[in-house]
Every structure is written in C-alpha cells, then in structure tokens.
Amino acid sequence: MAFKKGQSGNPKGRPVGVGLAGEIRQHISSNSKALIDKAIELALNGDTTALRLCIERVCPSIKSKDEAVVLGAMNGSLSEQGGVVIQSMAEGKITPSEATGLLGALVNQARICEVDEIESRLSKLEATNYNS
Structure with missing residues (x-):
C-alpha cells in the first residue's frame, strides 16, 4: 500500500505513556517514598547535590510577583x-x-x-x- 500524500499513516498517533519514558515515570512513581527517603538521607550525610534537590523542593527560587507597583506621581513626559x-x-x-x-x-x-x-x-x- 503506497503512502498517500497529505494523509498520516498513523492518524491517532502514539498512545500517551507508552514507551521507555512512560515506563520510567511509572517505576519512579511507584518508588517515590523510598527515593525521597534516600535523597534526604544522602543530603543529611553531606551529598551537596541531594541537599540542593531537597532545599529546592522546600524553598523554591524567588520569582517575580505580578502585583501592582505603586511609584507615586507618574506625571510629565x-x-x-x-x-x-x-x-x-x-x-x-x-x-x-x-x-x-x-x-x-x-x-x-x-x-x-x-x-x-x-x-x-x-x-x-x-x-x-x-x-x-
């Protein structure tokens, strides 16, 4: 069967969660408690990468806020x-x-x-x- 111009051979596409990335995500998710405990243990034992990972989750980096800024008189040119x-x-x-x-x-x-x-x-x- 020849390919028809302008028509996909797989119109539905690949199902979500299929493939290696989906398997890895599922495996990590099912072991999340043990992974978190291990990261905390490594951080407490001086692993700076694990420490940074834990701190970034507890205290994320500061982002700009979307609030009104009051400057006073904004008159003139x-x-x-x-x-x-x-x-x-x-x-x-x-x-x-x-x-x-x-x-x-x-x-x-x-x-x-x-x-x-x-x-x-x-x-x-x-x-x-x-x-x-």
Whole structure:
C-alpha cells in the first residue's frame, strides 16, 4: 500500500505513556517514598547535590510577583516617567525586573504616541492636498 500524500499513516498517533519514558515515570512513581527517603538521607550525610534537590523542593527560587507597583506621581513626559522608574529602582522600592517591565510599558506607550502623531500629520497633509 503506497503512502498517500497529505494523509498520516498513523492518524491517532502514539498512545500517551507508552514507551521507555512512560515506563520510567511509572517505576519512579511507584518508588517515590523510598527515593525521597534516600535523597534526604544522602543530603543529611553531606551529598551537596541531594541537599540542593531537597532545599529546592522546600524553598523554591524567588520569582517575580505580578502585583501592582505603586511609584507615586507618574506625571510629565515619558522620559520623566522613565526617570521615576529608574529612581525607584535605585532606591530599592522596586526590583530591577519590575523596572524593566515598567520601562518596557513606557517604550510601548511611546510607540503608540508616535503612531498617533504620524496619523494626525498624515490626515492634515491629506486634507491640505485634497483641498488644493
């Protein structure tokens, strides 16, 4: 039987959990208690890799938070607002990653303002040329 162009020979695909990875996952899952106990034992006996593994599970790395950032007065030009963001970061009021996000938002706002200004100028030019 020849292969038909555009038609899969196995439309349902491989079943989930089949193959070596699925077997390994199932074996680890069925022995999870013993593996956890062994990792803790190794960590307590000075194995730094096991220690890091245990600590990372208990105390995961700090991630940025998605909360509103209050900076005070964000008035003035976009460059002045950018200055407020940088000053807030320098004073430790916000993290560098939060400052990067805020500055990115200001850059996007600047692009929007540019497009608005170009559209306004174009409309005026078209109106002038149309009336001429």
